[in-house]
Amino acid sequence: MLAYLVRRVGLAVITIWAITIVTFIILQLPPGDFVDAYVAQASAMGTAISAGEAAALRHAYGLDQSVWVQYYKWMAHIVHGEFGQSFEYGRPVTEVIGDRLWLTILLSIGAIIVTWGLALPIGIYSAVRQYSIGDYIFTFIGFVGLAVPNFLLALIIMYVGLRVFNVSVGGLFSSEFQLAPWSWAKVWDLAGHLPVPMLILALAGTAQLVRIMRANLLDELRRPYVVTARARGLSERRVIMKYPVRAALNPFASTIGYLLPYTVSGSVIISVVLSLPTVGPLLLHSLISQDMLLGSTIILMLGVLTVFGTLLSDLLLMWIDPRIRLGQLK
Amino acid sequence: MSATTAENKVAVASQRQLIWWRFRKHKLALVSAFIVAAFYLVAMFADTIAYTEPFDTQSARSYIPPQPITWFDADGHFHPTVNALKGKRDPRTFKLSYAPDPGETRDLVLFGHGYEYRLFGLIPTDIHLLGVSNSRPQDALFLLGTDQLGRDVFSRLVLASRTSLTIGLVGVVMSLVLGVLLGGISGLYGGWIDVVIQRVIEILRSIPTIPLWMGLAAAVPNSWTPQQVYFVITLIISLIGWTELARVVRGRFLALREEDFITAAELAGASQMRIIFKHMVPSFLSHIIAAVSLALPAMIISETTLSFLGLGLRPPAISWGVLLQDAQNLQTLALAPWLLVVALPVIVVILAFNFLGDGLRDAADPYG
Amino acid sequence: MPNLSRPHLSRRGLLATLAASPVAMALLTEAARAADLAASGLVGELQGPTMITDPAKWPTKFQEAPMLAERVKAGKLPPVAERIPAEPMVWQPLNETGKYGGTWRRAFTGPGDVENANRINASDKCFFWSADGSKIVPCVAKAYELSDDGKTYTMHLRKGMKWSDGSPFTADDFVFWFEDIYGNKEIVPTPTTDMSPQGKPGRIVKVDEVTVRFEFDVPYYLFEEMMAGDTLIGGGQSVRQSQKLSFGAYSPGHYLKQFLPKYSSLEEVNARAKKEGFENWLQMLHFKKDWSLNTELPTLGPWKTVQSINNPIWLLERNPFYYAIDTAGNQLPYMDKVQLTLGENLEVINLRAMAGDYDEQERHIDISKLPVLLDNQDKGNYKVHLDLGFAGSDFILQINQSYKADPEIRKWLTNADFRRALSLGIDRDQLNDTFWLGVGTPGSPVPGESMPQNPGPEWRKKWSVLDVRQANAMLDKIGLAKKDSAGFRVRTDNGERLRIQIVAIQAFMPFPKMSEMVGDQWQKIGIQADVREMERNLATTRVRNNETHIYTWNNGGTELLYLFPRHAIPVDPTEAYMGPEYANYYASGGTQGMKPDDPNILRIWELFTEAAGLKAEGRNHNAQEIWKILADQQYGIGTVGQSPAGLGVRLVSNKLGNIASRVCNAQHCRTPGNSHAETWYFKA
DSSP states (O other): OHHHHHHHHHHHHHHHHHHHHHHHHHHHSSSSOHHHHHHHHHHHTTOOOOHHHHHHHHHHTTTTSOHHHHHHHHHHHHHTTOOOBOTTTOSBHHHHHTTHHHHHHHHHHHHHHHHHHHHHHHHHHHHHTTTSHHHHHHHHHHHHHHHSOHHHHHHHHHHHHHHTSOOOOOOSSOHHHHSSOOOHHHHHHHHHHSHHHHHHHHHHHHHHHHHHHHHHHHHHHTSHHHHHHHHTTOOHHHHHHHTHHHHHTHHHHHHGGGHHHHHHHHHHHHHHHHTOOSHHHHHHHHHHTTOHHHHHHHHHHHHHHHHHHHHHHHHHHHHHOTTSOGGGGO | OOHHHHHHHHHHOOHHHHHHHHHHHOHHHHHHHHHHHHHHHHHHTHHHHOOSOTTOOOGGGTTOOOOOOEEEOTTSOEEEEEEEEEEEEOTTTOOEEEEEEEEEEEEEEEEEEEEEEEETTTEEEEEEEEEETTSOHHHHOOTTOBOTTOOBHHHHHHHHHHHHHHHHHHHHHHHHHHHHHHHHHHHHHOHHHHHHHHHHHHHHHHSOHHHHHHHHHHTSOTTOOHHHHHHHHHHHHHHHHHHHHHHHHHHHHHHHTTSHHHHHHHHTTOOHHHIIIIIIGGGGHHHHHHHHHHHHHHHHHHHHHHHHTTOOOOTTOOOHHHHHHHTOSHHHHHHOGGGGGGHHHHHHHHHHHHHHHHHHHHHHSTTO | OOEEOOHHHHHHHHHHHTTOOHHHHHHHHHHHHHHHHHHHTOOOOBOOOEEEOOGGGSOSSOBOOHHHHHHHHTTSSOOHHHHSOSSOEEEEOSSSOOOOOOEEEEEEOSTTOTHHHHHHTGGGSSEEEOTTSOSEEESSEEEEEEOTTSOEEEEEEOTTOBOTTSOBOOHHHHHHIIIIITTOTTTOSSOOGGGSGGGOOOEEEEEETTEEEEEOSSOOTTHHHHHHSSSTTTSOHHHHSSTTOOOSSOOOHHHHGGGSGGGSOHHHHHHHHHHTTOSSHHHHHHHHTOTTTOTTOOOOSSEEEEEOTTSSEEEEEEOTTOOEEETTSBBSOSSSEEEEEEOOSHHHHHHHHHTTOOSEEOTTOOGGGHHHHHHTHHHHTEEEEEOOBOSSOSSEEEEOTTOOSSHHHHHHHTOHHHHHHHHHTOOHHHHHHHHSTTOSEESOSOOOTTSTTOOOTHHHHTTOSOOHHHHHHHHIIIIIOOBOTTSOBBOTTTOSBOEEEEEEOSSSSOHHHHHHHHHHHHGGGTOEEEEEEOOHHHHHHHHHTTOOSEEEEOOTTTTSTTTSGGGTSTTOGGGOTTOHHHHHHHHTTTSSSOOOOOHHHHHHHHHHHHHTTSOHHHHHHHHHHHHHHHHHHTSEEOOEESSSTTTOEEEEETTEESOOSBOOBSGGGTTTGGGOGGGOEEOO
């Protein structure tokens, strides 16, 4: 077991290193660099930056060096536990990201819990009572949730909130706490603001999970051992919960590691609309302004979380499904 | 037919017949099959069913609400007509309002004349399923209203179905094939192949989709037509979609490998391929069907995100995602909520695909 | 067809039967539109506070905001009389003397949106424009003289004026900027043309504490306008020294010296940079001199940053040493704070605006939401004003004259009749009704008739009225008569369809959708337009690489051609949509880029270059000549302009006082800058 863990952690480190390279390459794909984006943005705002000045900026920010030198410098920073400068913000990347990473993780985990809390019972119900009215209703609601883009959904909620209930939806803090240091009152304020974005984030995911849970459980319920169990007169509850549900959870376990980047990707647009201080909008913005180090650091952080999430999910898989033995996970 | 003869019939029926009987019993699946077929018919005859050129703009038609049809005339005879509309922009509120002009009615006619097109890309014609007498349809007929540019929503929806139901589906199929194949290989062979595939998946999954799209979209050459761009974007979306399925399939394979029936098949000398497709895949068919019915809406929704990044698709590549994107603004919610109707066909088609899938899965296991 | 039963349309129908000319019809439409707009009650009169320049009328006793009085009492600030210059800027507010206090709530879109508050802080410019945008008025400096030969410009500062940290603001701050910032090749590698007429560098000289002289080797009469305009030299500290820029004529030398190698050593400043988390001293300097990032930076405007732009709230607070007072002797501004709240999406900002979440907002308000915004006026307790602009076109199709990747396409893009036909094929009334809700003025890109550089009313319609018949005839005549089966004209080299690409990005207005409509209209003249929506960086890169056929943008700012020429003529390579290679040629003095073979462009350059050395009358004459060429040649096809579409849909809370019914909506007015927000106040 220990040897296996060591092996997996070693692999994880290599994967993360590979992610840093892929990230750097992908971020270099769009034409131009930060200074180009900067000049474009400035001119859209009505400010002129001359060609000579652009060259000077490029030099000041080391963008006139080759990609690999830039990569090397970034890696050197990482080894020292920092991530370099955000070009646009003019501050160290870690300072720019600040609380956002934790708020993102908080929001994502919240959304994941809501998703699972809703999806598993509904999925089990839908499978056991296949083709019942309830099954159809959940199916219908689920697909409506899937077919409405998050952006539209968030906008509708904000609009309805304003027009009908006269409340301003959005943000994770009330304005008086926006700039305040952390305190219990601020935590309480945050707790009050979390549910709406959490629910919106969870909605599409829930529909998806319900369908998958239902499908897997149906596959399991058809298997001979279930028939045998029933024939032996086991209670229906035991028949279903003991093995089929556990086996149906297998696919969930194998994707649990991705939930975090998945929720973060999915939350970018919602965060933009609802003005949530998560890393999503920051990532989007850094990509548009080609703020290399900020963008690649956010991606790297998500990458680390994913890789360790996957490791976690493999371990979970072994625990849930005893058929998978260590030997097979080489 | 007596009970015994029916039983005998079952006993001697071929597998295919059994599947068909079983499927037929699944009423909802049957209905769904018809709905899916109907959608594809619409896509095939899109130009005939649409009555207005989907790109025909006209400011005097901006934001017309869905138009009611009068089915019977004053004498109670079946005689579908629509009223001509009179539009007006209020100089104080700047809102456009349309009132029916009771003096001017237009008869709805079947197989009327409209814009010219080529049926199946070959036969030039101007016959459309619906038309109006004594007027151009684009000036009189607005079954689902119009958008900001005065384009007919119904016609646009119909034409967009063609893109979404064809090119959109290609992407879904691609990610399905990739997912099952690579996931299967990874789970079945294990060892270094598994390690490599798993790492690739891990890297792809851990990079958020937005930078991937932006990077790849920038690489699309300037000279490509909108349709080509659309196709490539679909491919890009699907290239990321396969990983999740692959992980699940691998997990299932790992579990199934130890099952007795697989061992039995191996001992009986069945080939690898046969084992995979005959014995292993069917045991998690439900999952695959669920994954496919989830991938289609995801594909359509992804398009709306692209527009957000300034990579939006422009005509003539209109798709449901593009139409949905057009509806995502404040003025639509407040002034033209009918534009949200675009979500409806998406929901219907996904539900139909899903129930059809359910029926097929049940039928594939006729003894179950 | 559903008739828009507006009077002008029915009249138009009547005239059509009388076979009236397209131009006459357009004029009628315009008259009706003006009547409609007047009926809306949303367009007011250009107005603003009045500047009192006669020292005899200045107050002698001063009051200050309660929040500052407290600090004075606590001994943290000198008394108000010592903070105000001996020669202050004195305002008679628009309606009445205001009350102190309150926070102005506003929206911004992130660290890229510095312009948002640069503009409300625009009183840190040396000179500015009157409320109607027509006259140069004093601002930071109180007066100037231009020598007869146009080579010397002498500027007089206000005696006793101070930076926001209380240090004196003097001629030394101009010399510091000129020698240590502008003169440092590492910070500013290439001198700006603003300071180098005809490529001959000018000088800044200190005469005494409050007198600064700008000296040039050649006549530079234009310089008075440059100092007042939104230019590199005259823009002021907020805009010209934020966003990593290093222009703007003056800098707080007493503060910035500590970050320059010259005043210590390279090692020392670099070590300090490392310590504070910067890579090198230059990066540190760019941060330190940016008023939106550095809360310690001394500034001159009414408000200064107390919470930097890098946060969900960008917070500004009154500058205790601000140099303006009202006629009652109250130090301005009235409002204590400006709180800009992050809204990363325009739909969200407009939704919040609708809810009354902002006290005054004209930036990021979308004209297509006007009906919704009007609907919610009572509920949100605000009023909507429409501030019409002066630029000719809020949506202009710039045709790349230096395009060369495809010789066939080049042949047509550089053909004047081809461009004219494209212009004649656009139905501007359609665009106006759909995207401007009918409030714009259709026509060519020439500036509004009230502007001194307008060449005359007839040029508004030049080649810029829908005339499909003439357009088709012209296209047939130039050799594009052959069409394919779908009715589109074909290339003359290989017989395939001629496809013209329009690059459109989602910017001030929905350019991609507007281009779609134009593309649809061009079908009637047999031209296939492919609209490509792109991400902004990608689009500008393609422009720079000379890959675009047609690029869509607005021409805001060109109403005063010399202050902001780049959206009218190809002289500035940063944004040369109508010919990047030509602009490179012009800017490099002929060493780079492509020399135009079109004599009209060479003539434009000649007129433009000559203008800097001409007095106002001559300059305006040259500008009119340039506009005549532009309207006749149609390098940029104008559509609809002089509208409130850019920064002109203004929402103002009913709680605010001294608000103008119409503010000057133009680049040089730094909208809403020259309506002087420091004189606005909360009534209750």
